[in-house]
Amino acid sequence: MEAFLISTGIVALAEVGDKTQLLALVLAAKFRRPWPIVAGIFVATLANHALAGALGVAVAALFAPETLRWLLGLSFIGMAIWLFIPDEVDEEKTRLARLGVFGTTLTAFFLAEMGDKTQIATVALAAQFGSVMAVVLGTTLGMMIANVPAVLLGSRIAHALPEKPIHALAAAIFLALGVATLLGFGERFGL
Structure with a gap:
């Protein structure tokens, strides 16, 4: 449950103002x-x-626990820094209209998430917690928490959210x- 809740919260907060949220708008x-x-x-x-979570668990299996601890710790700190770099929407990803609304969204979002903060976070969280299902369900829920209101309320909500304080959190x-x-x-507390 811890992996699910942490994954949900982190991704929901990290997604505010992210390029995929801008893409949703x-x-x-x-x-x-x-x-x-x-x-x-x-x-x-x-x-x-799901691909990112599987990669995270595979990475965890490749490294000794001490090495993995350092890789994960530094990657989480890197994510903290990365949150302060503004994202932009690649307009080319929105020119897929011939695929229809669902197909365009599916393709554009899948491509936009490649190497994105939330995908990298999913890899790191799955490696940390060793639970692909809990992390993937949590990160997916976090993405939906951030993006569904953006889709339903359109650009009005994007301007109403205090992006910098949310990214700081x-x-x-x-x-x-x-x-x-x-x-x-x-490790000290058996987590």
């Missing part, structure tokens, strides 16, 4: 059909994060996870 404005967009986001995120959580991992907090 662009798609909502372009197509004005929210439910196929929401379905496309869900399927793309689930597929992308997500960065603080990543930083705390990184420091706790580097210090072996989980």
Whole structure:
């Protein structure tokens, strides 16, 4: 349950103002059909994060525990720093209209998530917790928490959310996870 809840919270916070949330706003404005967009986001995120979660567990199996602890700790700290780098939407990803609303959203979101903060976070969280299912379900729920309101309410909600404080909170959580991992907090307390 811990892996699910932490994954949900971190990704929901990290996604605010992220390029995929901006992409959701662009798609909502372009197509004005929210439910196929929401379905496309869900399927793309689930597929992308399942691959990322599997990679995270595989990475965990490749490294000795001490090496993995350092890799994970530093990657969480890196994620904290990365949250302060603004994202932009690649307009080319929204020019897939011939695939229909669902197909365009599915393709654009899957591609936009490649190497994105939330995908990298999914790899690191799955490696940390060793639970692909809990992490993938949590990160997917976090993406939906952040993106469904963006799709349903359009650009009005994007301007209403205080992006910098939300990113600062997500960065603080990543930083705390990184420091706790580097210090072996989980190992000391049987987590």
